[in-house]
Amino acid sequence: MSAPVNTDAMSNPGDRVHAPMPGAEALAEPMRSRWSPSIFDDRHVLGRDELIRILRAGQWSPSSGNLQPWAFVMAERGGPSHVALVEHLSxxxxxxxxxxxxVIITAARVAADPADPDGSRVKAAALSYYDLGQAAAHMTLQARSMGLHAHQFGGFDKDAVARDxxxxxxxxxxxxIAIGRRGTAVxxxxxxxxREQRERHRRPLQxxxxxxxxxxxxxxxxR
Ligand SMILES: Cc1cc2nc3c(=O)[nH]c(=O)nc-3n(C[C@H](O)[C@H](O)[C@H](O)COP(=O)(O)O)c2cc1C
Incomplete structure (x- = not known):
């Protein structure tokens, strides 16, 4: 089966050859055209306003008891936190x-802040991870709605990054969550x-x- 061509309003020139997404055709945007590219444009820079809009999507995502048990480190390409992350990538x-x-580095609050036990309640670490995942999904989709692409990843030494x-x-x-504009394959x-050409598979609903x-x-x- 040939890859569907993305012709909707969210297309960028680099999106014309879209990785296949069988079964996702009926989804609303931005879910329909969301996928995880691995070729980013290394000259593209995101403006502060764009970054804030993406972060607002996480800020306004639902969370258990409205505890918002997440935190993010904004690792902008070339900046100090980005340099620290790159050192520990798989x-x-x-x-x-x-x-x-x-790259938005995500963290879940898994215990109360010892300095402020009342101000940082935690229901259960599992709920914090759930809520963080939801905030991440919201930011990913917000980025897509802005014509950007996001690719989440877990392959890095998290303890080393946390330490550094x-x-x-x-x-x-x-x-x-790596966010940017698609680059060219060459x-x-x-x-x-x-990696970009791999077929995207999903388990059947049943x-x-x-x-x-x-x-x-x-x-x-x-089915
Ligand atoms: C928590 C999480 C961790 C992931 N870790 C990696 C990773 O380390 N490297 C990578 O290339 N992709 C990673 N991915 C991306 C998935 O491989 C990708 O979402 C999945 O294959 C489905 O493809 P799609 O996003 O294009 O639909 C991760 C995704 C999530 C949500």
Whole structure:
């Protein structure tokens, strides 16, 4: 099957060859055209206003008890926190991540702040991770709605990054969200070029949607 061409209003010139997304055609934007490219334009810079709009999407995402148990480090390409992150990327991420205009390093609050136990309640670490993931998804989609692309990643030494950035003990570094504009394939190595062409697969709905009881299929339409 050939890759669908993205012709909607959110297309950028670099988006014309879009990685395949079978089954996602009926989704609303920006979910429909969201995917995780690995070729970023390493000259593209994001303005402060754009970054703030993306962060606002995380700020206004829902969270359990409205505790908002997240924190972010803005690693703008070439800046000190970016340099610290790049040093600890996994081999597979070391080529493409540094090219993105910015990486939002995410952290979840997993314990109360010892200096302020009342002001930083934590319900359960699992809920903090849930809420952080939701904030990350909101930022990812906000970026897409602005014509940008985001690629989340977990492949880096989080303890080393936390140490180098001075992240306090009651937060856990969880992921990075690389955000930017797509670059051209000639500028990257074979591995990152090939990564963009991979078919995108998803488990069928019947694998993870249950009906009358766990294990009973839900609806004919679930496939
Ligand atoms: C928490 C998390 C960690 C991820 N870690 C990596 C990573 O280390 N390297 C990478 O290239 N992609 C990483 N990804 C991207 C996924 O591989 C990608 O989202 C998945 O293959 C689905 O592709 P799509 O986003 O294009 O739909 C990660 C995504 C998430 C949400």
């Amino acid at each position: 081999r597979g991420n070391a080529g493409w991540v540094p090219r993105a205009a910015v 950035l001075g992240v306090p003990e009651h937060y856990r570094v969880v992921s990075g 500028e990257v190595d074979d591995r990152d070029r090939e 694998d993870f949607v249950h009906g009358a009881a766990w294990g009973s299929p839900w609806g004919e339409e679930a």
